Amino acid sequence: MTAVAVEEGLAVQDLHVRYGDVHAVRGVSFSVAPGETLALVGESGCGKSSTALAIARLLPAGAGIEGRAEVEGFDLATARGRQLREARGRIVAYMPQDAMAALNPVQSAGRQIAEVLSFRRDASRSEAAAGAVRLLDEVGIQDPNTVAHRYAHQLSGGMRQRVMLAIALAGRPRVLIADEPTTALDVTVQAGILALVRALVIEDRMALVWITHDIGVVAEVADSVAVMYGGRIVEQGPVQTIFEQPSHPYTRALVSSPRQSRFAAPKAPFDAIPGSPPVGAFPGGCPFHPRCPVALPRCSSAMPETTTVAPLHTAACHQLGGSS
Amino acid sequence: MARYLGTRLGLGVLTVFCVVLLTFVLMFVVPGDPARTIAGPRATPQVLALVRSNLHLNQSVVAQLGNYVVGMLHGDLGVSYVQDQPVTSLIMGRLPATIELGLAGLFLELVLGGTLGVWDGLRTRRSRALAVVNVGFLSVPTFSLAFLLLLLFGYELNLFPIDGGTGGTRIVLPALTLGLFGMPYYANVVRDAMQETLAAPYTRTAVAKGLPRSQVLRRHVLRNALSPALTMAGLDFAILLSGVVFVETVFGWPGIGQLQTQAFYNVDRPVLMGTVVVAAILVVVATLAIDLLRMLIDPRTRLATR
Numbered sequence A: 001m002t003a004v005a006v007e008e009g010l011a012v013q014d015l016h017v018r019y020g021d022v023h024a025v026r027g028v029s030f031s032v033a034p035g036e037t038l039a040l041v042g043e044s045g046c047g048k049s050s051t052a053l054a055i056a057r058l059l060p061a062g063a064g065i066e067g068r069a070e071v072e073g074f075d076l077a078t079a080r081g082r083q084l085r086e087a088r089g090r091i092v093a094y095m096p097q098d099a100m101a102a103l104n105p106v107q108s109a110g111r112q113i114a115e116v117l118s119f120r121r122d123a124s125r126s127e128a129a130a131g132a133v134r135l136l137d138e139v140g141i142q143d144p145n146t147v148a149h150r151y152a153h154q155l156s157g158g159m160r161q162r163v164m165l166a167i168a169l170a171g172r173p174r175v176l177i178a179d180e181p182t183t184a185l186d187v188t189v190q191a192g193i194l195a196l197v198r199a200l201v202i203e204d205r206m207a208l209v210w211i212t213h214d215i216g217v218v219a220e221v222a223d224s225v226a227v228m229y230g231g232r233i234v235e236q237g238p239v240q241t242i243f244e245q246p247s248h249p250y251t252r253a254l255v256s257s258p259r260q261s262r263f264a265a266p267k268a269p270f271d272a273i274p275g276s277p278p279v280g281a282f283p284g285g286c287p288f289h290p291r292c293p294v295a296l297p298r299c300s301s302a303m304p305e306t307t308t309v310a311p312l313h314t315a316a317c318h319q320l321g322g323s324s
Numbered sequence B: 001m002a003r004y005l006g007t008r009l010g011l012g013v014l015t016v017f018c019v020v021l022l023t024f025v026l027m028f029v030v031p032g033d034p035a036r037t038i039a040g041p042r043a044t045p046q047v048l049a050l051v052r053s054n055l056h057l058n059q060s061v062v063a064q065l066g067n068y069v070v071g072m073l074h075g076d077l078g079v080s081y082v083q084d085q086p087v088t089s090l091i092m093g094r095l096p097a098t099i100e101l102g103l104a105g106l107f108l109e110l111v112l113g114g115t116l117g118v119w120d121g122l123r124t125r126r127s128r129a130l131a132v133v134n135v136g137f138l139s140v141p142t143f144s145l146a147f148l149l150l151l152l153f154g155y156e157l158n159l160f161p162i163d164g165g166t167g168g169t170r171i172v173l174p175a176l177t178l179g180l181f182g183m184p185y186y187a188n189v190v191r192d193a194m195q196e197t198l199a200a201p202y203t204r205t206a207v208a209k210g211l212p213r214s215q216v217l218r219r220h221v222l223r224n225a226l227s228p229a230l231t232m233a234g235l236d237f238a239i240l241l242s243g244v245v246f247v248e249t250v251f252g253w254p255g256i257g258q259l260q261t262q263a264f265y266n267v268d269r270p271v272l273m274g275t276v277v278v279a280a281i282l283v284v285v286a287t288l289a290i291d292l293l294r295m296l297i298d299p300r301t302r303l304a305t306r
Helices: A048-056 A081-087 A109-120 A125-138 A157-170 A187-204 A215-221 A239-244 A249-256 B002-029 B034-039 B045-054 B061-073 B087-122 B129-139 B142-156 B168-198 B201-208 B213-225 B227-241 B245-250 B256-265 B269-297
Strands: A010-019 A022-032 A037-041 A063-071 A092-095 A175-179 A207-212 A224-229 A232-238 A306-310 A313-316
Touching (some): A010 A048, A022 A207, A022 A224, A037 A048, A048 A092, A048 A207, A109 A125, A125 A157, A157 A187, A175 A187, A187 A207, A224 A239, A232 A239, A239 A249, B002 B269, B087 B168, B087 B227, B087 B269, B129 B168, B168 B213, B168 B227, B201 B213, B245 B256, B256 B269
Parallel strands (some): A175 A207
Antiparallel strands (some): A010 A022, A232 A313
16 A cells, blocks of 8 residues: 555544534544544434534535644645545445445446446456456455345345445545444444455555444454434443443443343343433533432532543543543 | 236227227107208108118117127227218228327426426425416316417417418417316326325335436336326226317317317217217227236336246
8 A cells, every 4th residue: 555654543622513593413523543433423413424424525505614634734624625425435425224225226246346447547448347347345245246236125135235335445435424324234244344344444544433332342442432412422442441441320321231132132131321312402511410310409500521541541520520 | 818818808808898988878769850860950850761761861879889889899880960971981081190199299398297296296395386287277178278279379479370270380289278277197107106106115125236326216216106006097998099179179170079069060970979989988998008018117016927
């Protein structure tokens, strides 16, 4: 591969996303080194997908972004026009959850991959087609020559997601944003794709942000974890630390929710977090306080500051004795 | 594929037969006696009887229907009561003019409606502009539109000859009438499809690839957005081909529609029947052609080939 002087990966700083009056992402900061995977975890409505779309710059028209999302000195959050277009696919690529809807129904899989190659690399039609077949092979498709001529509706869910991955990889991006791409897949197919993405990320030295609500996936894919709640990151740290020494009450509840439930529904009721996450309007103070089992009086009035629990491990909770 | 085509053709034949049956029955239900039309109002009963037996009108309805269907299968649609010519040659003589006008009308409909629909679908700021244009054109009946164009461009401005017949620029006004009449329907269908396609996840995928906007639109948006308009155009084409009675009459365009009008006034049953049968056949064929064309464009409608 090409030698890059300084490999920085992705650095997100104080990112905000607003949909009109709804402040969906409220100051999110994290960084991912090249070849590393950050899992962005949280329930529906916590702002994880808005964060993902903001970094990939695919938010719907009318949504506002503030803050920075830098990749090797290039700020994705503020890029515009031609600069932004040049960055798409090359600096940042995006893998969506629903591959069926994300593939053009009237174009063959091969053409949709080749399109990136002919545009990005000035490849001729036949070169691009051959490149598409190579990419399909790279993402672990058994018969890439045949699959290249297939349309989305003729492929299985796992194959469609592999095609999406090939499209994302075609521009050789520095950052890959994966927005729950395996949620709709069978567990075995999911495991195969997780392993594949993991290997490719290390091989290509990409920074991977994997969005998920599935704590089991986190254990399989991530180097580090950022837990989101109410538009904020409430805890962040290396994957082992998060699982073994969670310091935020919300993280503790998440990691103790039974991971085996995907294989067999538990007969005994497990510890569900009471209540549901806030959507749209957030409560004052710590957003988790209405559901928090250990909430203090000041949790409802003051937003806890992010404090360093241990090196690389931060959390935002008044229980941790933050200064404010 | 062969089986699919066989089924479709079989159904098509059945459809045409049903149309023949229905029209035939209608011909006997509607008032008007062809024998009297031919023989004149002062004809004696003997003359009327002679005319009836010459035209086989004294046979039972079932026998007449049987004769008609047998003739039809041999490409014989009978002889006009009025013009003393085979119906098939009358229709064939009119078909080129109708096809010419039909194609021109369809082209204008698609271009005007498609452009308006794409334009409105691409605008990010919503306004009622398209709605105003649409409601405007939808509320104007074809006949007033035809006369308006005729008066303004033909008579006042003298831009186009209005002496009837084909050739030269005579096609412009009737085609424009058809085009403006169909425009709002296409504009609506295309606009809705544009909005849906622009918001589709696959369009977002195309944007995420970093493609220029023109390429996103051309390769990913338009092709998907124009497919419903195509389906509509197929049916429209069949209708236009079977003659647009009113427009052809107003502009004196010698097509099948005009033939039909004359046949109607003359109680010329064979010609009237013939135009209806030809229209039915055209609709069946055009529908099949459109379905095949759609298979070419949209792989999802292709049959599973194993």
